[in-house]
Every structure is written in C-alpha cells, then in structure tokens.
Amino acid sequence: MSIDFSLSRDAFGRLQFTDADGTVHEGVVPVRAFPISAPDAGLALMSADGLELAWVDSLAALPAPVAALLAEELAQREFMPEIRAIVSVSSFATPSTWTVETDRGPTRFVLEGEESIRRLPAAMLLIADSHGVQYLLRDIGALDRASRRLLDRFL
C-alpha cells in the first residue's frame, strides 16, 4: 500500500504527520477501529483535535519505518491487559478484589459487580475494574482449572 503522508517523532515524543500537501500536524494519534474484534484490521490516524487524517487498512501493508513508529505509539497508548490466570479473589460477593496474572505482569483490581463482566462472542470476556480499566479474557476455555472455577462463580 502506497501512502501519501509521512510520519516522524518530534523532540517531545509526539508523532508528526505530514500530509501530501506538506501540512504538518503535531501530536497525531493512531487509533484502532476494532480494538477487540479485529485489532489489525483498521487503523485511523487522528489529529490532536480529533479529526481523521488518514485511514490505514492494515499495519502490515505500510512501509516498515512508518509501521514501526505506529506500532511503538500503539504499544504506549493501548492498555487492555489480557488475563492469563486468576490467582485469587477476595470474596465471591462483589465488590471483590481480584489478583490476576496478565500478559503485562501480575496485578490486582477491584470488580464492582458482576455486570462489569461483559460477555463477548467466542468465549471472550471483557472485565472492567472500578477505575474503568478494561481487562480482556481472550478464551475462558484456555484458563487453568483453578482460575476457571473462580471465574465460574461470577458468571
């Protein structure tokens, strides 16, 4: 895919977007259109005031340096820890503090109510903590037995 813009990082660590006409936009933000169901399918570059500057069908189709910049920026922006195991829960009645292993390391969070657990298609769960941080549980079936038993009490 050929692109009609260029990207670079400025001294403030922000992404700088230069479009075909040479107009420069500071602080451009990459946003995934379907962060859960299809993270790689669509990506928009948004200006600092929330306007879409460019649409990218897939990161893989971009020239390597641009793709690398975007991937780096996304890694710093996107925060949806994937729960790998549930170590313990403080109580089966909510609010309950969960200690979990995630792909980003171990952490604890407070589950306010069972309705904070959202069922997504294909045995996926999206769990929101009391601060609104979202945790993804990609496959209930892939959890170990102990985790599944704990989780089961909340479903």
Add this chain to the structure above:
Amino acid sequence: MTMHSAEPILPLAVPDRWRGPLAAELAAGEAVLAVLPLDLDGSLHYVDGLLVLTGRRLLAQSAGADDWQAWSLGGGRVLRHLDHAGVGTLELVDERGRLACWRYTIGQHPALLRFVETWAQLDEALARGEALASGPPPAQCVPTATCAQCGAPLPAQAETCPQCDDAAVATASTWTLLRLRRFARPYAGALLAGFLLTLAATAATLVPPYLTMPLMDEVLIPYQNGQPIDQALVRGYLGALLAASLLAWVLGWARTWILAKVSERIGADLRTTTYEHLLTLSLEYFGGKRTGDLMARIGSETDRINLFLSLHLLDFATDVLMIVMTSVILFSINPWLALVTLLPLPFIGWMIHQVRDRLRHGFEKVDRIWAEVTNVLSDTIPGIRVVKAFAQEKREAERFRTANQHNLQINDRVNRVWSLFSPTVTLLTEFGLLVVWAFGIWQVSRDEITVGVLTAFLAYIGRFYTRLDSMSRIVSVTQKAAAGAKRIFDILDHRSNVPEAPDPVRLDRIDGRITLREVGFRYGNRSVIHGVDLEIAPGEMIGLVGHSGSGKSTLVNLICRFYDVAEGAILVDGVDLRQLAIADWRRRIGVVLQEPFLFFGSIAENIAYGRPQASREEIVAAARAAHAHEFILRLPHGYDSIVGERGQSLSGGERQRISIARALLIDPRVLILDEATSSVDTTTETEIQKALDNLVKGRTTIAVAHRLSTLRRADRLVVLDRGQIVEIGTHDDLLARRGAYWALYQAQARQAQADLQVDIGDEAGEAAGGALADLPIERPAKEHP
C-alpha cells in the same frame, strides 16, 4: 552525603522497598514534598516505580534500575499529564523537548494531581525567588484531612477515601442470611413467642409415639398372652393420644400464624428498605444496571427470602428441635438402640454438606441466567419498533431462544446433582430402618428390650427420618435464599457516590449564583470535563454550546448533582453543593429534559409531580404559562386525562410543554433546560420557546442546546469543546471573534440552508410543469450571495 543527620521523615505513601534507598539518596535537610508511586513501565507492563518531589529536585526510580534519576526544579521544565483508556502519562518537558515520560494506571490519579500541583507551586515559588531548600511544604500542600492509605485529601464530609474505599470488601455469602437479623430486630418479641410455641408444639407431637410403648407392652402383648384388655387403661391412653394431637394442632396453628405474620413483615420491610435505598443511589448506578435485573431483585428475590423465612426456616427449626428432643427420649429409653438409630445421621449430614456447595453455585447461576432471559425481554420490547422496522423478529427470537437454552443447560446441570439428592436420602432412611429392625429384633430376642420399646422406636424413627428427608430440602432453599439475600444486600451495601452531607447546610433562600471552580469529571476511565471555571450570576441565562460529547450534558448533570464532581467544586451562593441536602437542592432547581417523561396518571398529577399539594388554580396557571392549557382542554377529559404508559398519547411538543408546566409549578430559582427543544420540529419549537420564555424569566438558567437558534435569549454563551470551556461571550461577540462558536454557527447555518433547498426542490418537483414559473425561487440568490 552525610548520614549523620536525623533520618528524614518519609511520607507513608513511599512503598517499603524504596524507603531505604530514598533515605540514602536524600541530602541533609531535603524534605519530601510529594510522592507518586508508579505502577507501569514505558511499554505498559506492571512494574513498580516511584517519583519523588523534594524541595530541590524531582527523583525517579523504577524496579530493576538501581540509580535515581534526578532533575532539578526550574529551568523552564514543566510537568504535563494526560490520560487515555485507564493509563496516565506524565511527561517532563522543557522548551526543547521531552526529558522523561512516566506511566501509571488511573488509580494513581489523585496522587498524581497532588504531585503536579506541588510541582507547580514550587515552580511558582522558585520564579518568585523564594528559598525552597529547607522550608516546610507550602501550606496549601497540606490538606485538612487526608486518607491514611493513599494520602489523597478527603472530601469534606466523607469518612472513607473514595479512592481506597473500593478495597473494602463484603463478607462471604454463606452468612449473608444472618444479615437479615437487622430486619428481624423489631419483631423480637413475636419471634420469641413463636419459638416457645414451636418448642411446645414439637413436644406435643412427640407424645403419641411414646404412648405406643405402654399400649404395646401393657395392653396388646398381655392380650395376646391370654389376659383380658383393661378397658380403663386403654381409654386413658387413647384419651391422652387424642389430647396430645389436639394440643399439637392448636400450638402448631398458633406458631405458624405468628411466625408467618412476622416473616411477611420482615419481607415487606426488606422490600421497602431496598427500594428506598435504590432511589437514593446516583444515576451512575442506574446507568450501569439493567432495569429487568433490578426489578427482579426487589420483586422476586425479596419474595423468595420471605418464603424461606415463613416456611422453610420455620420447618427446619421445628425439625432440629424434633431431632434433639427425639434423641433425648430415645436415649432415655434405651441408649444402645438409640445409638444405632442415630448412626446414619452424621453420614446424612456429611452428604448434605457435600452437595451444599455445588448446589449453591448452581442456584446463583440459575438466578443470573434468569436475569439474562428477562433482560432480553426488557431490551427488545421497548425497542420493538426498531426490531420490526428492520425485520429482525427472527433474530430477536433467536436471541431469546439462546438465552433460554443457556438457562436450560444451567438448570439441567443443577438438577443433575439435585435429583440424585432426594432419592439418596430416602435410600438412607430405608437403610436406617433396616438397621433398627435388625438390632431391635436381636435385642428383643435377648430380652434386653420389650416389643413396645421397639415399636416406639420404629414410630419415632419413622417421623424422624421423614423429617431428615424434608430437612435435606433446606439445603437448596437456604442456598436460594442466601443467593437472593446476597443480591439484595448488593444493592443495600452500595453506597451512593452522591453522598448526603451528614450535617447539611440549610439555605432558606437561594439567589441562584452558581460558581464552578476547576470542575473535573470522568466516566470510568474517560475524562469528560476538566478545569471548568464559570461564574453564573443570579438570574442570568447561560447557553451551553458545543459538539455532542463536548461535556454539556455532563456539566448539567453535575449542577443537578446527579453525579458528584471528581475534581474542583460547584458552589451555590458560595456553599459547596455537597454540603447541601440533596433533596433540598433539587427542589430548588427545575429541570426540563430532552425526552420528557410522563408518569402514568392524570395530566394534573403529572404537572404537580414536584409539588403534589399544589392547588388546581396553580396547576392551571402553570399550564397556561407553559402554553399547555389549550391543548389540555381539547383532550376529552381535560386535566383529568390519563397520560403515560398506556394512556392518552401526546405529541413530543405537548409532552414537553407539560414538563415545562411541571418545572414552572415548583417555581425554582435555578432552571436547567437540557436540549429541551431538540426532539421536536421547528414549528413546535416556536411554541415551546414561548413557554420557555415564561419559564426563564428572572431565574438563573442553564440551557443546553444543539440548535443554536434556541439560545437567542441567553445572556452569555459558553462554548465547550472536549470538556473544556473554549469561549464565553454573547452571540454577537462570539460571532465577531470568528472562533469555535462562529464555526459551529456557520456549520448550522449551512445545514439549515441545505435543508431549506431540499424542501424547495421537493415542492418544485411535485408541483412540476407550468406551476414552476409562478414560484419566485430564491435559490440562485442564495447560492451566490
């Protein structure tokens, strides 16, 4: 560095692992002014770190690294922070670029705000040239009350810190039922009477089997051995049997009546208390719950608990009493046979215990899945027009089928365990009887007991085991009731995050001066409003303008105190909103919403909703002022016409005018118009506008409108963009400034023009042919002004 000086005093917020290294790093006399524990690294993995602000410099440390990184204050260095999707970023920048960048989860936000504020104060002091090195922290840095856990300043009236509070967790659910005590307390007397009656009734029921013993040994066996029947004795025993039965009947009736009455009252209290508590919860709570689920909790769950208390628990208590009493009687007759008789009991108890856990989870699951089924209904039925318009009946039916199927699966799983349970208990009963027969016959053969004793034992044990069988049922009903109680206490334990002030300030008269001071608010992890400063004079009309999602409605919700501000404060006549009694404040404000909600009832009742004691004259006057009087009179029953669900259908404009009359009737000092005219067409809007003009007169008004034309009377317009105020001024001022408002206005004017052209175009098309020549169409002129 010298370590001879006294150990520096470190704030509690410094994690243990850093205390030593930090103390070693600090120079003598260098005080720690602010601390920010970090919990994420640059690639957003959970790694601990720490930022420390002393009077001289900013220190940073992260797990894995040994050295402290340090930046001195001043030199044009600025701390900037922003957050997105639950992750906050703090950057240290100077005019040339970014020096450092740290990440944290949103839970650290309060600590961060204090950190950044302290930095700003130090920076300011430095700019003024004040000495910083050894001075105590600036007075503003020390809030009056802080949370011991996170160090965040506590809101004036809160006892627990809203940030740390979430860690406080409810107790295990097995004992949830015990929490119903609170509701039983008012009926302690009746409960005691019930208990004594139960005791007496149970004792009475135990008399007949006891009498079988002498009947057997003194009457029947001697008769078989050739002695005549002693008629007087028989009459005596039979009379005693009859008397015992009658006594048991009367006592049983009395205790069931008393206890059922009490439990019914406990159930009703529970229901009312839950509903009353639910009503005090903030809108945020309702936003996160589904109506069907809440209705099920208050309706069927309380009923289930009620049934449990009045029926199952009562039976169970009676059963336990009976078992204890029977055991005592059996042991007093013959200890050995009693021992053998009671042997299966612990085994059955153990089995009940085994099944208990599995069944409880099962029933909790059944409850939740049941709520899911009703949720499908409550989603679809209100949206039935959309379902039909898109011909998605099949899909919705499928969705219901799936939910139902899920329900079936879970129930099947529960029933598999449950169905095994009862027959097993029955089997054990039979085994128990078998053992008693065998051991009894053996004992009779050795003349250790009489036939009468064995008969009495069999009579007792017959009752005894049938009670065990029914007792086993208590497992499931207790679990069901406990699950229900848990779901109710979930509501009762939820404290409103719009808490009522413990010692509210009473305002006799409100002028209507509203001050917004550095107001910030977030929904979940999304910051919706931040740093909003606004002063609204009494009687002033403010128009809030901005794109959708710019925070207009949120600001209005904050002023109504449907939510509490996360940062800053809203003051009314100089008093913090949070210090006023909620109901007292809401009575002073009139709210007209975009979608007026009419309750089921007459129009008069709906108008008088905020002031039910209003006289008919006042209602009519309010309706007149709201330009609703005439259309109301055109309805067949006038002011007595029934509206709301299943009632008279009114148009959007008519409903809106009723809601304006409703606001007028309470004569509020402060008026909130939240998109009051956006759901109606322009003609209706003009009518509503007339009504609104009457309403606005002399009141502090905050109007949110998408359509800028509706704000023509506003004294000042406040333009919001992404949660911040970007412009304030009158319509003409703002247009002249050619800023955000001008852009909005232009966009709407273009849209209006385009609509107009489409209309004219359509009419022209329909008219067709020669008629066209008669139409003085201004189109060309408009296109080229």
